[in-house]
Amino acid sequence: MSRIVHDSVPGRVRLAIEPLRHNTPLAIRLEALLRREPTITEVRASIWxxxxxxxxxxxxTAAExxxxxxxALDPLRSTEPESTPVEQPALPVVSQASDDGKDWSRESAEAAMTAFGGDGVSGLSDAAAAAALRRWGANAFATQHGRPWTTILREQVASLPTALLAGSAVLSLATGGILDAALILGVIALNTGLGYTTESKAERMIASLGxxxxxxxxxxxxxxxxxxxxxxxxxxxxLVLAPGHLVAADARLIACRDLTIDEALLTGESVxxxxxxxxxxxxTVALGDRTCMVFKxxxxxxxxxxxxxxxxxxxTELGRIQRLAASARPPETPKQRQLDEMSRQLVWGSLACVGGMVGLGLLRGLPPLALVKSAASLAVAALPEGLSTVATVTMALGIRDMARDHAAVRRLDAIETLGSVxxxxxxxxxxLTLNRMAVDTVLVDGREHRFAAGTPAAQAADEDGLRQLLAVGVLCSDADVTAQAGGGFRVxxxxxxxxxxxxxxxxxxDPVALRExxxxxxxxxxxxxxxxxxxRHQKPGGETWxxxxxxxxxxxxxANKALVDGATVPLDAAMIEHLTAENERLAAEGLRVLGFAEAMMESGDSEPDYVWLGLVGLADPVRPEMRALLGRFHAAGIRTVMITGDQTATAYAIARQVDLSKGEPVEIxxxxxxxELDPKVLAALADKTHVFARVGPAHKLQIVQALQHSGQVVAMTGDGINDSPALRAADIGIAMGTGTEAAREASDLVxxxxxxxxxxxxxxxxxxxxxxxxxxxxxxxxxxSSEILVELAAVGLRLGEPxxxxxxxxINLATDVAPAIALALDPPEEGLMAQPPRDPQEPxxxxxxxxxxxxxxxVITLAALGGYGYGRRRFPGVDxxxxxxxxTLTLAQLFHALASRSxxxxxxxxxxxxxxPLAATVAGxxxxxxxxxxxxxxxxILGTAALRPQDVAAACAIxxxxLVANETLKGVLASPSLPAAGLSEKDMKGPEEGANR
Structure with missing residues (x-):
């Protein structure tokens, strides 16, 4: 994982480390561990x-x-959590489940030190530190390791449809139907194995991103x-804070000099x-505005x-977020609700059929024992054994396809829930943004230059005023710039x-040449x-720039002068007022604005005349694809909302750029x-608000739950620890692969x-x-239902055992599972993403x-009875x-699969x-x-008589x-006022054909 790239200079070695790029924690680890060696005088790790x-x-030596x-890199080679160093005693972990409610940002530094016995000059003594460790416990909290295999396995079988299948198997065994019971148990095993394999594979993929x-x-x-x-x-x-350090705990500042902290982990904002x-x-102040505090x-x-x-x-604030995430629970998925409700309906329907058969049989004088066996068989037949298998296989295939698109789905239900968002x-x-700063606007010499995603307009390079301002930006900088051997620069x-x-x-x-x-x-x-x-810089002619x-x-x-039309003029009050207004305008657009000036000094000058050059507005650029992406969501009837810890002006500007509100005024x-809001009031406001600004992790959770309480199915995207409570509470949590482990663990889709x-x-x-x-x-x-009706008709007409x-x-083996799975592979209908989301409450x-x-x-039953009647005229006996x-029944059911696509x-x-797949399945x-x-x-084996070709032809014809009868009735009875498949009647105004135009 590491290699020496330069060691020719005595006492100096440079190593290339593959996982170090963009990995601040690893850089800190390496510097901390190597500095413990007394013969090492300097360590610098570059994440760039x-x-x-x-x-x-x-x-x-360099080799050592x-x-x-x-x-130091050994922990990266193992998936096991890092152990405590040998020389350190085991640290007690004390339960600290609740905050003391103290907001130390409102207290003085002296009050904080008094409360905890701190000393700004000498710090704690070893004895005081040991006593505090016993009292407060270790500065750690539970590590998340994903769902254990037992949980994944339990989630596959803990459902009402599976319970009904298990009950059917028991009933079949009780009535002597060993083959039926074996088939049903095989279906349960198939569903469980497929679901477990699919979800555990996703867990392994996500764990590899640690x-x-x-x-x-x-x-x-x-x-x-x-x-x-x-x-x-x-x-x-x-705590002693220096550049490159990660803050070890929540702390109140007692001294600082030009201290800046990246709090993206908590607020999501990278500035x-x-x-x-x-x-x-x-x-009351947002977490990002507690400027006298630093956070773990x-x-x-x-x-x-x-x-x-x-x-x-x-x-700590991190611990609070972890508790919020642990307590958040997503609502039951629409599919779970719908399948459970339908399973209950099937149970009642099955009982009604059994009751009808028993009553009819008793009226017809059938033997009670035979009637009980027939009723038990009917009860088993009334429950479609292939139902769970179809749902499981369909979603597993969807997860497989999503994996090809670089998306890891952690739960089978998640992909179906996405469809109802x-x-x-x-x-x-x-x-929404690229998470990197780029120049958006430059105002120089009376002209405004707009930049697209950090790339300037072609004509801008020819303007002297702009080049002069950018040269000042290169010189007045502590960034390192080196020329690359193959061309270009590393910054x-x-x-x-x-x-x-x-x-x-x-x-x-050329920044390198300019600095040289x-x-x-x-x-x-x-x-x-x-x-x-x-x-200050030395110019070739001896002046100081x-x-x-x-x-x-x-x-x-x-400044006391300004650059106007290429000439230096005095900076008067009118110009200052105009420039101040321009600064405020750019800031209102959500830009971070900097002013630039320069001066030329002779050797004897004490105070130079500073010349105002212009303004530069910087921003985190919007991803180029976001406006089109949100447009596709809007076309599908899906509302988009921004939740950010950033300033209101910045959030508003981004919302306008990506058309977050679909052309409507942006509500913030x-x-x-x-x-301050009552939950019901918040739910009503959330349904109309496009942007939530200056929010913390607890607020994000509140917002997601408020949207859910307003009756919506909510998807939440995020990549930080601060997003994890909302990700877990959302109907579908979507995390970025490069995000934090906490975000990935809380999500359903990565x-x-x-x-x-x-x-x-x-x-x-x-x-x-x-x-x-x-x-x-x-x-x-x-x-x-055709099988049930055939059995009922046989009892009512005293036809014996049909x-x-x-x-x-x-019939169940051939016509249930295989054609139903093939139907589930139907390609998406045209215009699917032009339809509104379905009502999640709709059955x-x-x-x-x-x-x-x-x-x-x-209709299928009539065909089967027609085949039975043909057989009675054609064959003696019952076979x-x-x-x-x-x-006839089997062929009619298989043909019906072809008609079930719409x-x-x-x-x-x-x-x-x-x-x-459907055509091949039916033909086979x-x-x-x-x-x-x-x-x-x-x-x-099947107990049938020998059929001649003309008998088979007759069965096929019947x-x-x-099929023809059902298709004719479908065409005749289809009403333009009825909705398309899967859509609520209130969402549609025309037939399925109209929805698909």
Whole structure:
């Protein structure tokens, strides 16, 4: 995982480490572990280049450093959690399930140190730290490892349909139907095995995306800075903060200098937050605005500071988020509700049929024992054994297809739930946007330049004023720039600095050559009182070039001249007012605005004349595909909502860019108002709000639950720990593959390549699966009802036993599962994504569906009775009529599968979008049925008489007549006012054909 790339200079070695790129925790781990070696004098790990630079003294060698690095990388080679270092005692983990309610951002630093016994000068003593560790426990919380195999297995069998199948198997055994019981148990085993295999594979894929965390923290103890295990940090410890450090616990700042923290882990916003020791006066403030606090897991991006720890482990903001995620529970999926309801309906229907048969049989004087056996067989036949298998196989195939699209679906139900989604909640940073800063607008020399995703317009490169401003941006920067051997440049620095360098490169400037031609003399960093950065550079002619960038207001106060039409003119009050208005305009668009100025100094000058150059507005660019993607959601009748911790102005600007509100005025609600609202009021507001800004993790959970309480099926996207409670509570949680482990564990669907357009594909596939499962269920119930009606007719007409148990078993085996699964592979109907989402409260089968099923089953029954009548005239005894009834019923059910592809359109109108699996299945099963009737061995097993070719032809003709009759009735009875398959009647205004135009 590592290799030495340069060791020719004594005492210096550079290693290339494959997993180091963009991996801040690993960089911190390597630096912390190597600095413990007394002969190592310097360690620098770059997450941008993936290189590690180490300076050392003899007797240490480059090879030994390579071995140290490999040992540090060992945890990455194992999926087991990292163990506690040998030299450290085991740390007690104390339950800290509730917060003390103290908001330390409103308290002074002295109050925080007094409360926890901290000392800003010497820190805790060893004895005090040990006592605090015993009192508060380890600075750790439970690690999430995904669902255990027992949970996955239990979820496959814990359903009402499975319970009904198991009951049917027991009933079959009780009445001597061993083959029936074996078939039903085989179906249960197939469903369980398929579901378990599919979901456990997804769990393994998601687990492979894991990350590691920082092993040590810098704390002040006994007056000396020590590196201690993160788990051993306790309340009262003084954290020593420096660039590259991960904050080990929640802490109140007691001192800082130019300290900036990346709090994206908690807020989702990637722009670093500038910190201060001043307490917050407001009673309620968003997490991202608590500028005097630092939080566990966030990263120091600049400056330095010290902070007294006020919360560890479960008491931290991270621990609070974990508790929220653990307590959040998604609602029951629409499919679960619908199948459970339908299973209850089938039970009552089965009991009614059994009661009808017993009553009819007693009236006809049939023997009670024979009647009981027939009733038991009827009860088993009334329950479609293939129902669970069809649903399981269909969703498993959908999950397989999603895996090909780089999406890991963790639960079988998830893909079907996607098909019923009515609202999608998007996180902003990293989801709607690229999660990197780029220059959006430059105002220079009276002209405005707009940039598309950080790429300037072609004509911009020819303007001197723009090139001069961008040159100042290159010089007034602490970003590292190196030329690549194959061309291009490598830029390492903060998001803002990198964006300014990249736009200069895009405009044609060579930053390396520019810096070499103007060497740096001195640099003054930005501070709390001077909100700009200034650098001095030596010009080739001996002059000093001063480059300035920072807060537009501060830079304007510094400048006394301005660049106008290529000439330097005095900066008057009117110009300042105009520039201030322009600054406010850009800020209102959600841009981060910087002002730029320069000065030329002779050797004897004490204070130069600063020339105002212009304004630069930066933003996290919107993903290029997002506007079109949201348009596809809107066309499908799906509402889109943004939930972000960012400022209202930024959120509004992004919402306008991506047309989040579908052309309507953007309605915004800030997080500070959520806690004041009654849940019913919030549910009503959530249904009309497009953007929720300045929200925290608890607010995101509130918003998702409010949308659900308004009756909507909600999908939530996210990638951070702060998103995990809302991801878990949503009907369908969607996490990015590059997101945090907590987000992936809380989600139902993981986009392993972060490609959001896959969501639209998943929604379409979910809708198609729902439609196809409906088709399969209607087919199964229609064929099962025909078998029930045949049995009832035989009892009522005293025809004896029209079908033997073996024949019924063959019919269920041949005409239930295989054709129903083939039906579930029907291609999506045209216009599927132009239809509104279905009503999640609507049953999977409506009352009119049951009427249609009964009608179709009755027609097939008449065909079977017609075959039986033909057999009575043609054959003596019972085997001939029974054989003809068996042949006709089986063929009629198989033919009916071809007619079940649409509820309202006939076969003539659906043939263009063929279903080859269905055609092949029906053809194969018809061939098996005919072969079974002709072979002596199978005839004996099935209990049928020998049929001549003309008998088989007669059976085929009678079965085909049932198909023609059902298709004719479908065409005649289909009403334009009835909705298309799978849609609520209130959502549609025309027939299925109209919906598909």
């Amino acid at each position: 280049s993936g290189n590690l630079l180490v300076r050392f003294r003899p007797p240490l 450093i390579g071995r140290l690095v490999e040992r 990350v590691i965390s920082q092993p040590e923290a810098s704390v002040l103890r006994n007056g000396v800075v020590h590196h201690v295990p993160t788990e051993a940090v306790v309340p009262g410890d003084i 670093p937050v500038r910190k201060s020791v001043d307490a917050i006066a407001a009673a 897991g966030t990263a120091v991006t600049g400056g330095s500071g010290r902070a007294v720890v006020v919360a560890t482990g479960p008491r 009515q609202t999608v909640c998007f996180d902003k940073t990293g989801t 390492t620095g903060s998001a803002t600095e990198s964006a300014l360098i990249h736009v200069a490169i895009d405009t044609g400037l 031609a103007h060497p740096l003399i001195s640099m003054r960093a930005r501070s709390e009182t001077r909100r700009f950065m200034a650098t 001063v480059a300035v960038k920072g807060s537009p207001a501060d830079v304007l106060r510094l 609600l800030e997080g500070r108002h959520l806690d 986009l392993t390549d972060d490609a959001l357009p896959t969501m639209v594909t998943a929604v379409e596939r979910g809708r198609a699966i729902y439609q196809n499962v409906r088709k399969s269920i209607r087919f199964l119930l229609a064929t099962n 079908l033997t148990p073996v024949q019924l078993l063959w 999977i089968l409506r009352s009119r569906d049951f009427a249609t099923i009964a009608r179709e089953g009755a 001939g009529p029974r054989g003809m009834a068996f042949m 509820e309202t359109r006939t076969m003539l109108s659906t043939w263009r979008t063929g279903n080859r 099963l018809v061939g098996l049925q005919l072969l079974g009737a002709l072979l002596p061995g199978t005839r004996r 079965a085909a007549s049932a």
